[in-house]
Amino acid sequence: MPELVFFSGTMDCGKSTLALQIEHNRSARGLAGLIFTRNDRAGEGKLSSRLGLVTDAAEVEEGQDLYAHVVDHLSRGGRADYVIADEAQFLAPDQIDQLARVVDDLDIDVYAFGITTDFRTKLFPGSQRLVELADRVEVLQVEALCWCGARATHNARTVGGVMVVEGAQVVVGDVTDSVDEIGYEVLCRRHHRRRTTAATARAAALSPDVLPIVTD
């Protein structure tokens, strides 16, 4: 049975790498896929991994009907043995419904990849719809780690290395962005709650006279 699978995790846990591997393994066996993405860091129409691999993809536009796109592709004689959707958190809930329809009405597997929650620990609307509709939600096995060594479960947005909790939900960026600009850092829940990033933990360690402030 074809499935809608949501591969989810924090930033930097290997989602795009897995998407590229699934694409590679299927195309190596003569299958043809449609690849969607939205707002990849590498630019419009790209699906990129931090391991350096990149492939072309169809950039999903706001309001675009993904079911109609697949039907149109097939009716022009194109093949679609599977569909990959990276950065799926940026898709609208309606677009996730359209992907579910691709599975149910066209019998095509859809593999969606994305982060579940934003920098405020709130579900992205697209990810919420995926959790609601997916046949399976798969958490990636190679976990990203918090600076303390625990499994990272949350995404923090940082400015100058300091965690922020105000701002737009969508700001494209990376975990390796310079500490002077807006960037991201993956943290365990404890350190996300305490807003302790690697930089602020390091600064606190250099000031042993200051008692740690625990905010609950």
Ligand SMILES: Nc1ncnc2c1ncn2[C@@H]1O[C@H](COP(=O)(O)OP(=O)(O)O)[C@@H](O)[C@H]1O
């Ligand atoms: N230089 C490196 N050597 C080995 N693995 C790396 C290197 N850089 C990144 N990675 C791996 O790539 C993962 C990030 O992959 P990526 O697909 O870009 O993540 P995601 O799409 O989940 O944000 C990291 O968690 C790490 O396992």
Ligand SMILES: Cc1cn([C@H]2C[C@H](O)[C@@H](COP(=O)(O)O)O2)c(=O)[nH]c1=O
């Ligand atoms: C937490 C969070 C992230 N983003 C952006 C930052 C990146 O461009 C992508 C995630 O990409 P990755 O391949 O999983 O690293 O999402 C955002 O816009 N808002 C957020 O709250």
